[in-house]
Amino acid sequence: MMLGLINPILPYLAITISVWITYIYTLKCGFVSDDLAGITEYDGKLQGYEYGMLSRWIRYHLCGGNFPSKKKFKQQDGTDFVIPQGKIPIWHHFLSVSIFNIGCLLLYLFLAKQFDPKLALLTVILFIVHPICTQSVAWISGLGYPLSLVWAGAILNLIPWVYDSPSMPILILGTLGFCLLQFLAIHAQFATMMLWVILLFLGYWHFAILGALISVVMGFDIIKQTIGIRRDEFIKQNMAKSIYVKPRKIVVALKTFLYYLAHTLVPSKMGLYHTWGFHYDNDVERKDWYFGLGFLAFFGLVVIYFLYPVKEVQLSILWFSSFVFIFLNWITIQQFVTERYVFLPTIGICLLISYFTQNHLIVYALIAGIYLCRTWMMLPTYDNELRFYQSNVWNFIDSEVAYGNLGVTYLRLGQVGSALDSWHQATRINPDYDVPYYNIFSNFRSTADMALKNGDYQGAINTYHQALPYLQKTLNCKICHFHEMWKKEHLDIIEKIQNPVKMLTAERERLVILQSDLTARIVAMKVEEDVRPVQSSIDDAKRQFDRLEAFMKSNGITPT
Numbered sequence: 001m002m003l004g005l006i007n008p009i010l011p012y013l014a015i016t017i018s019v020w021i022t023y024i025y026t027l028k029c030g031f032v033s034d035d036l037a038g039i040t041e042y043d044g045k046l047q048g049y050e051y052g053m054l055s056r057w058i059r060y061h062l063c064g065g066n067f068p069s070k071k072k073f074k075q076q077d078g079t080d081f082v083i084p085q086g087k088i089p090i091w092h093h094f095l096s097v098s099i100f101n102i103g104c105l106l107l108y109l110f111l112a113k114q115f116d117p118k119l120a121l122l123t124v125i126l127f128i129v130h131p132i133c134t135q136s137v138a139w140i141s142g143l144g145y146p147l148s149l150v151w152a153g154a155i156l157n158l159i160p161w162v163y164d165s166p167s168m169p170i171l172i173l174g175t176l177g178f179c180l181l182q183f184l185a186i187h188a189q190f191a192t193m194m195l196w197v198i199l200l201f202l203g204y205w206h207f208a209i210l211g212a213l214i215s216v217v218m219g220f221d222i223i224k225q226t227i228g229i230r231r232d233e234f235i236k237q238n239m240a241k242s243i244y245v246k247p248r249k250i251v252v253a254l255k256t257f258l259y260y261l262a263h264t265l266v267p268s269k270m271g272l273y274h275t276w277g278f279h280y281d282n283d284v285e286r287k288d289w290y291f292g293l294g295f296l297a298f299f300g301l302v303v304i305y306f307l308y309p310v311k312e313v314q315l316s317i318l319w320f321s322s323f324v325f326i327f328l329n330w331i332t333i334q335q336f337v338t339e340r341y342v343f344l345p346t347i348g349i350c351l352l353i354s355y356f357t358q359n360h361l362i363v364y365a366l367i368a369g370i371y372l373c374r375t376w377m378m379l380p381t382y383d384n385e386l387r388f389y390q391s392n393v394w395n396f397i398d399s400e401v402a403y404g405n406l407g408v409t410y411l412r413l414g415q416v417g418s419a420l421d422s423w424h425q426a427t428r429i430n431p432d433y434d435v436p437y438y439n440i441f442s443n444f445r446s447t448a449d450m451a452l453k454n455g456d457y458q459g460a461i462n463t464y465h466q467a468l469p470y471l472q473k474t475l476n477c478k479i480c481h482f483h484e485m486w487k488k489e490h491l492d493i494i495e496k497i498q499n500p501v502k503m504l505t506a507e508r509e510r511l512v513i514l515q516s517d518l519t520a521r522i523v524a525m526k527v528e529e530d531v532r533p534v535q536s537s538i539d540d541a542k543r544q545f546d547r548l549e550a551f552m553k554s555n556g557i558t559p560t
């Protein structure tokens with residue numbers, strides 16, 4: 001009797017243990033990349049009732065930890081002192097792994113009803129350890145992907161229950177529940193718009209039609225809002241080539257299909273900056289050998305689907321192809337390729353591998369072990385912001401974009417020399433990429449601006465001279481994102497170098513206003529307040545004003 005109760009629980013226990021053994025490391029990881037603006041800087045106020053605003057607000061109150069902390073410490077005088085602290089990443093990582101865990105349990109529950117429970121368990125465990133999942137689970141900002149698995153899994157388990165029940169109230173409630181879950185799934189990750197294809201394959205055509213209708217309506221809304229906004233941004237950054245649907249996009253789609261298929265089977269290099277297709281050009285749309293392989297891969301799977309009528313194989317092919325369809329770059333308004341886009345499609349590949357290795361467990365264990373090792377190698381990527389961008393450079397050593405972003409991270413940490421080294425390396429990799437040149441220019445310009453405010457006027461002019469060639473290289477690049485804006489900046493720098501009168505006059509006016517404001521502040525201060533710090537600032541401003549006057553006089557410059 002006891003064994004009968006334990007046996008059904010064992011697969012769920014095995015799945016949960018597998019999830020936490022695989023991802024327990026993430027609990028010591030931090031906030032990286034989009035986490036910084038999206039989570040750490042969020043103040044917890046509800047900014048609207050859209051899905052994204054609501055989910056962020058709920059997440060804040062579940063995992064927030066925003067300063068000041070609730071911990072109080074007694075001071076020597078007996079009063080309480082609250083130590084300010086930032087958000088705590090451990091709870092956000094705990095939430096991500098927990099949601100992934102729930103999604104995997106629902107996935108097993110669905111697969112075990114369709115196939116042999118052994119195959120279902122093998123598929124889910126292989127999916128858990130698959131390196132593709134790391135970007136969706138270990139990166140806090142990737143929460144939408146595990147959430148989409150939860151909602152899709154709930155749908156796939158709800159529908160058979162509704163179909164098996166002859167009760168009209170259950171049918172009505174089930175249909176309403178399906179609509180809600182479909183709504184949540186698409187908002188979590190819009191690849192689930194293709195879930196209706198899976199429902200149609202399984203014979204639930206009523207819900208497949210309803211799901212398709214919901215997907216069409218929500219798809220138009222997504223195109224109108226998200227894609228519309230990002231399309232405008234792509235146009236502004238001179239990247240409009242990739243956003244239009246045209247016949248040539250079939251070539252791009254088949255190449256992308258092959259890339260994702262190969263990457264899911266052998267995920268050797270992982271991160272944000274896959275070099276293939278990152279800079280959209282005519283080569284991406286060209287019919288070359290890679291297109292030929294993509295054509296063979298896609299239609300090869302179609303042939304297998306029809307000539308090998310085994311449900312497990314057919315579902316795995318259909319699952320991968322359906323959920324990857326959205327990300328085949330018909331319209332490119334985000335990254336061209338990246339791991340998290342094939343989070344859901346990977347389940348299809350895991351089912352296919354598990355089906356053909358279920359009777360050869362040594363082979364299965366070898367594949368699962370290799371995947372697990374690759375996953376564990378990747379998890380330290382999410383330790384902190386620096387490690388995140390270092391990992392991208394280590395994975396994509398020929399990516400100028402990876403080096404460019406690593407340089408920005410070094411600059412935030414105050415390691416200016418390392419930042420410049422990274423940007424110079426980026427220019428060596430791709431001399432026609434504008435961003436690292438502009439970053440080097442910006443560093444020189446900031447140094448010049450600081451020198452100007454500190455009274456080193458000749459040093460400021462000399463540094464502007466040093467900055468100018470990098471801005472000229474920026475404008476000459478084949479890939480130039482903000483040509484008009486940077487062209488105006490170029491003219492401004494030239495004017496500062498050739499005719500510094502305007503710049504120095506503006507600095508002179510700033511110092512006059514600063515002295516006036518500080519003097520007014522002293523007048524407004526109370527008798528018991530210490531005026532010495534403010535008076536010291538006035539004296540500093542006066543000395544700098546005199547130094548500027550002397551510099552302008554020695555160079556024959558008259559204020560305008």
